[in-house]
Amino acid sequence: MVRRNIGILLCILALTLGGCRGEDSGAYDRGMQALASADYETAMGEFQKAANEDGRKAEAYRGEGIIYLRRQDYAHAVTLFSLSLQEMKFENQEFREDVLFYQAEAYQGTGQRQEAFSIYEELEEGVNGGQACFMRGRMYLLEGDKDQAEADFQRAVEKDGSYETYVRIYEAYSALNLEADGAVYLEEALKLSPSDAADYYQEGRVHYYLEEYDQAKASLNQAVDGGNQEAVMLLGHICLETGDTSGARALYRNYLEKNTRPAAAYNGLALCDIAEGNYDSALSNVKKGLECNDEEENENLLYNEIVIYEYKLDFDTAKGKMQEFLERYPGNEDAVRENKFLQSR
The missing domain is CATH 1.25.40.10 (Tetratricopeptide repeat domain)
Incomplete structure (x- = not known):
């Protein structure tokens, strides 16, 4: 997710x-x-x-x-x-x-x-x-108030003109389905010159949001060459979005072997399983990810566990896990929306 x-x-x-x-x-x-x-x-x-x-x-x-x-x-x-x-x-x-x-x-x-x-x-x-x-x-x-928002966003980039600032502004617009307004800031971010692996990763994120997948892959591969493991995960996500499940799986397995925080890789493998309709394997990978006790990734793993049970048409289990999830993460807007769907089943 x-x-x-x-x-x-x-x-x-x-x-x-x-x-x-x-x-x-x-x-x-x-x-x-x-x-x-x-x-x-x-x-x-x-x-x-x-x-x-x-x-x-x-x-x-x-x-x-x-x-x-x-x-x-x-x-x-x-x-x-x-x-x-x-x-x-x-x-x-x-x-x-x-x-x-x-x-x-x-x-x-x-x-x-x-x-x-x-x-x-x-x-x-x-x-x-x-x-x-x-x-x-x-x-x-x-x-x-888009005018006041734009004025403050301009102040933000004047004080901190990093890739991260531009991306966060885009995400704020995107959350309100105003991607076209936010894309202006992504274009500005592309005027920056990456200097290290972290910058190439951020540049890759910008291209990803602009749906420029070839350019995103090029930037992310440079980030990976520089040792940035986050770039591996985003590359895997791009592969999934473009239908290259085998490529995504290879990237997640590579991340699993080389990274000290494997929970995200297990989540990625679970997403590959979901895409292929292998729901039991997906649940197994979610379980392995949760055993890593990585709270930063647990929210994604637990949410995807609910989705898997929905695909399995086990709505009773999905509903029970959704209630537990919302008690733990009440601010997760995706879960709130998904819960409305579940209540209709």
Whole structure:
């Protein structure tokens, strides 16, 4: 599954960013590990222990806020992020900005747009000013104000004219079926000159979104030659989209042999199996992928597991797994739409 997640794409930091303490607290680190695995009950318990027993309130409240944010309990998330900022014992701008980005997203969830705008205005002057302009522009776009959105997107690329910024702007338009508007930014991205494997991967993504598959493959192959493994996965996806299942399977197997995070490769192999109608093998590959305990890929694996049961016409199992999935990932828009279909079966 390819998802267009338009939420904040900040990295969850396992290290202490609050400037409060440098040593390992135990409870806080366990909480972060549980959060990364979407085990929110365990994470909440550990964060509460870190706040009450280990004195790491700033970090712990931030962690609790992220849990509420993921559960779409935005009001509680806003409160916890405020508490996190209040409990900072030392000045740490990186931590403060991180919390503010999350809080702005929570304010959007509660409908308090002006509070979110105020935060982005402050963040625009920080080290992640481009990110702030992008997020504010995305808010305008969601509200239908394309002129204000475009102005902020221009500010975003002026502050951070990276491939990633251009691609994220395109994805924001694409999420609203405005691909033609977003394609302008992809064309601008192609004016950049790639300098390393990571850049060639990003250039390949741009060509992919423009459906220029031959050019995408050329850029991605250069990225692969430079050791970029993400490019292997996108190459496999392009092969699947163009009907070259055997080529995709070869790429995913190659990735499986050479990469230390095999879950994505198992997911790719499952997609190949689905394309060939081999649903039992697809379920086997999903199971192998889930055994890797890679939370970054688990969401895709679990979603595809539901799809496989649908193809097998086992709608009762699919419905049960969908309910579990939505409890874990309530913000997955693809799953919400798919659930409506399932309820009609």
